[in-house]
Amino acid sequence: MAITTLNLRGINRSDTASSGQVITATSATAADFQDASTGGLVKLVKTTISGTSTTYVDFNSTYITSAYNNYLIKGHMIPITDNRYAKCQLMASDSAVTAGGSYEYESAHTGSSTYIASASADTIVFSHGALAGNATTEGNSWEVWLNNPLLSTAATTVHAQCNFIDGSGVHNGNVSSGGRKALEVNNGIRLFYDSGNIAADSYLTLYGIVA
Amino acid sequence: MTRFKNVNGINVQLTEAEETQRDIDEANAIAEQQAKPIIKEYQTNRKNEYPEIGDQLDMLWHSINEDAALKSKYFKFHQAILAVKSKYPK
Numbered sequence: 001m002a003i004t005t006l007n008l009r010g011i012n013r014s015d016t017a018s019s020g021q022v023i024t025a026t027s028a029t030a031a032d033f034q035d036a037s038t039g040g041l042v043k044l045v046k047t048t049i050s051g052t053s054t055t056y057v058d059f060n061s062t063y064i065t066s067a068y069n070n071y072l073i074k075g076h077m078i079p080i081t082d083n084r085y086a087k088c089q090l091m092a093s094d095s096a097v098t099a100g101g102s103y104e105y106e107s108a109h110t111g112s113s114t115y116i117a118s119a120s121a122d123t124i125v126f127s128h129g130a131l132a133g134n135a136t137t138e139g140n141s142w143e144v145w146l147n148n149p150l151l152s153t154a155a156t157t158v159h160a161q162c163n164f165i166d167g168s169g170v171h172n173g174n175v176s177s178g179g180r181k182a183l184e185v186n187n188g189i190r191l192f193y194d195s196g197n198i199a200a201d202s203y204l205t206l207y208g209i210v211a
Numbered sequence: 212m213t214r215f216k217n218v219n220g221i222n223v224q225l226t227e228a229e230e231t232q233r234d235i236d237e238a239n240a241i242a243e244q245q246a247k248p249i250i251k252e253y254q255t256n257r258k259n260e261y262p263e264i265g266d267q268l269d270m271l272w273h274s275i276n277e278d279a280a281l282k283s284k285y286f287k288f289h290q291a292i293l294a295v296k297s298k299y300p301k
Contacts (some may be wrong), residue, residue, distance in 0.1 A: 045219050045220050046220065047217050047219070047220040048220075049217060050222075053212055053213060053214055053215050054214075054215045054216065054217050054222065055214040055215065055216060055225065055233060056216035056217065057216070057217045058216050058217065058218040058219070059218075059219060060218060060219060062219050063219060083244070085240065085244075098232060098236075111255050111258075111259075112254070112255055112258060113258075166252065168252055170252055170255055170256065172255070190216075194236070194237070194240035194244075195236075195237040195240040195241055195244075196237070197214065198217075
């Protein structure tokens with residue numbers, strides 16, 4: 001029979017919990033209260049697009065801090081205009097780095113085996129080949145890993161997977177990686193489509209990864 | 212239309228400089244895309260369903276092997292494959 005009610009006040013145990021600990025049961029003799037698991041993802045902020053006038057999604061130094069070495073951005077984005085490239089740029093001092101051929105990237109479109117790359121780009125491309133459509137069932141599912149943004153001793157890199165299934169049921173996937181060539185602190189990331197805005201109800205969630 | 216950026220979940224209007232830069236980026240993106248062919252749906256569908264290249268060549272060889280005129284016409288191709296088949300019989 002499944003337990004549907006737990007009367008915590010009825011549990012008469014002598015162990016005392018410290019702040020942040022959780023009740024657990026690992027063995028008959030172990031303490032009832034132990035530190036919660038320290039690994040995993042910590043949700044930092046979720047952004048949901050409203051209206052039709054949003055061009056960029058930025059996560060800046062408010063959340064990209066030294067608290068985590070790596071971050072995950074997960075969500076679903078739909079471009080307002082059809083057939084758009086998904087892209088990103090990194091941010092230094094909360095300003096997107098937009099010029100100077102600052103990035104190098106490689107991106108593969110798995111549906112057609114086409115591949116694009118650049119050693120001197122102003123953006124990092126996440127999707128190409130069959131591009132993200134603007135039908136309500138299309139867009140891109142995004143999974144973007146941001147690595148070492150706050151380290152000046154290692155390059156800030158991103159790797160991403162984007163995919164969608166078009167209106168005819170055909171799957172299109174992209175696997176991409178890239179980074180900023182200069183060894184500098186990057187305290188933010190900007191995600192966008194190459195042209196046109198982002199449709200309402202698109203969303204991205206930023207997680208910090210606990211090492 | 213005025214554009215916005217969503218910063219940490221909050222909409223912020225683009226600065227004049229950002230608007231100008233976005234206009235330039237969008238114009239470049241459209242020009243770049245127009246210069247490249249977009250992969251059509253039928254191309255992806257065909258690619259996914261075509262036999263492997265090796266299988267296609269094998270079918271081609273067998274078609275040639277079954278036709279004396281083709282065997283003569285594509286003699287070098289036919290003989291090169293036949294030599295390997297003969298070297299490693301089933």
